[in-house]
Amino acid sequence: MRDLSRDRRWIAINTATVKAWSLEQAIDGCARAGITAIAPWRDILQACGVARAAQLLRTHDMTVTALCRGGMFPAADEAGRRAALDDNRRAVDEAAGIGAACLVLVVGGLPAGSKDIAGARRQVRDGLAALLPHARKAGVKLAIEPLHPMYAADRACVNTLAQANDLCDELGDGLGVAVDVYHVWWDPALAREIARAGSRIISYHVCDWLVPTTDLLLDRGMMGDGVIDLRGIRAMVEAAGFAGHCDVEIFSARDWWKRDPNEVLGVCLERYRTVV
Amino acid sequence: MRDLSRDRRWIAINTATVKAWSLEQAIDGCARAGITAIAPWRDILQACGVARAAQLLRTHDMTVTALCRGGMFPAADEAGRRAALDDNRRAVDEAAGIGAACLVLVVGGLPAGSKDIAGARRQVRDGLAALLPHARKAGVKLAIEPLHPMYAADRACVNTLAQANDLCDELGDGLGVAVDVYHVWWDPALAREIARAGSRIISYHVCDWLVPTTDLLLDRGMMGDGVIDLRGIRAMVEAAGFAGHCDVEIFSARDWWKRDPNEVLGVCLERYRTVV
Secondary structure (H helix, E strand, C coil): CCCCCCCHHHEEEEHHHHCCCCHHHHHHHHHHCCCCEEECEHHHHHHHCHHHHHHHHHHCCCEECCEEEEECCCCCCHHHHHHHHHHHHHHHHHHHHCCCCEEEEECECCCCCCCCHHHHHHHHHHHHHHHHHHHHHHCCEEEECCCCHHHCCCCECCCCHHHHHHHHHHHCCCEEEEEEHHHHCCCCCHHHHHHHHHHHEEEEEECECCCCCCCCCCECECCCCCCCCHHHHHHHHHHCCCCCCEEECCCECCCHHHCCHHHHHHHHHHHHHHCC | CCCCCCCHHHEEEEHHHHCCCCHHHHHHHHHHCCCCEEECEHHHHHHHCHHHHHHHHHHCCCEECCEEEEECCCCCCHHHHHHHHHHHHHHHHHHHHCCCCEEEEECECCCCCCCCHHHHHHHHHHHHHHHHHHHHHHCCEEEECCCCHHHCCCCECCCCHHHHHHHHHHHCCCEEEEEEHHHHCCCCCHHHHHHHHHHHEEEEEECECCCCCCCCCCECECCCCCCCCHHHHHHHHHHCCCCCCEEECCCECCCHHHCCHHHHHHHHHHHHHHCC
16 A cells, blocks of 8 residues: 555545535635645535636645536436436536546436336436546546445445446446445455456545444444444555545534534544544 | 235235234234234244244244344354354254244344454354254254345345355355345346345345335335335246245334234235235
8 A cells, every 4th residue: 555644645525524614615624724635516616606616726726536426317207317417517517617537426326206226227327328428528537436235226326336347348438436435345346346447446435334324324434433444445446556535525414514624624634644 | 927916825924024013913913814924033932932932833824934033143252153153053943943944144244343344254154154064953944134235334244145145155055045125126236146046045025115214224115115126026036936935024113113013914915915
């Protein structure tokens, strides 16, 4: 493993971790903490405005590891799929506008009323294929993020790194994968599929799995507070060739979202040095 | 698919579905509803007493599809693993005592303080290997139940049917698998691994995945109320050769556990006929 664990240059903050902040506040807060990379969500980017955000990011010399998020391809009808595709093209443009290294894709789950997960997976493949030409032209990489199987119904029907790798194999250039330890730590095929992904790993997310977990969506843990072998998985992605940032993404309604975001950044930095 | 959907002979009730009842009440309640198969949990079996339970089950001509549950093999030290193995041998004896078709195994997760899921999986394999001679001698099949990945940390580190099939391949006679739709419905490899399991499928469980799901453990849905393609998965297991019962197992603190168990049985029968 590269000796990066004590170097804050390789930590990035996903803005979901400091949910109370606007993008302006997050950029400023990260800069004050000596953090030089950030991954914003679209809602606060849009609230700030893409041009203004781009200027603020440049002013603070802030690397944008990713824009979160595009995806949500499946829909009950053709009009819904077309609307999703249009929105994804706008997301690509926003990612290009702030110089994001990639657009993270949460691909979507079952359309309303559907029990056809194989069909939803085909819709995801078709949506990716339709989006890719625009993303290639814009120079924005698309990062497929496999989500934990507990989100298969309502958020993402790509639930393993093997599926994401298969999609990359099928659809070619411009696609990569986002490896989030929260979603993949349990996977018996993880080591094999990380090695297979290789240079296609373009985004790496850290947090932790708490025991017990009290909410399916909003109870992620701070690195070190759960059961994920963070050093082990980081060694896997680095052995596969990944040399980018560790994006800290913690959805935590009962704990970290209740704290002062400045305090949260301090703990992220300390845990980044000691356990990530 | 066999035309069993309107025949109540192939429904079985897992006693967790009628949690308010003792084993005596569950046997009596099922018999009154015309249900002829049951899968008890060990706590209410022990409260009733194995010999008395066996007699009650015979009196009511009740098939015992499974005893729930053994497993929980991993532990932090050798004494813990030995205690787990001893308890599993007692579970085998209890299963034999009531003529259960199999003992369902929830294999266990990470030992306290551990982040080594590969190590936990090795402990599961070793525990199964150690338990098998006793189970074979007692004539009790062991059914490995892969649990949903959201239980990997605290309940079962066997999280896919592929893993369960691998264990059967490695450890041989006396082992089979329990396919619970709740745990496997999301798996992209499901069709392939059900076909691979073939005659090793010795237990089949139904309920449904609700959207949203509000609790990781106790918010399962009644068949038909969620997004699982129950008919599709049943067709897969029957094509693989499974000709046994559909065990209804619903953990539902916010809904079904609050109702009169007699009402619950009525709904189970109706849904069994119409959607399972």
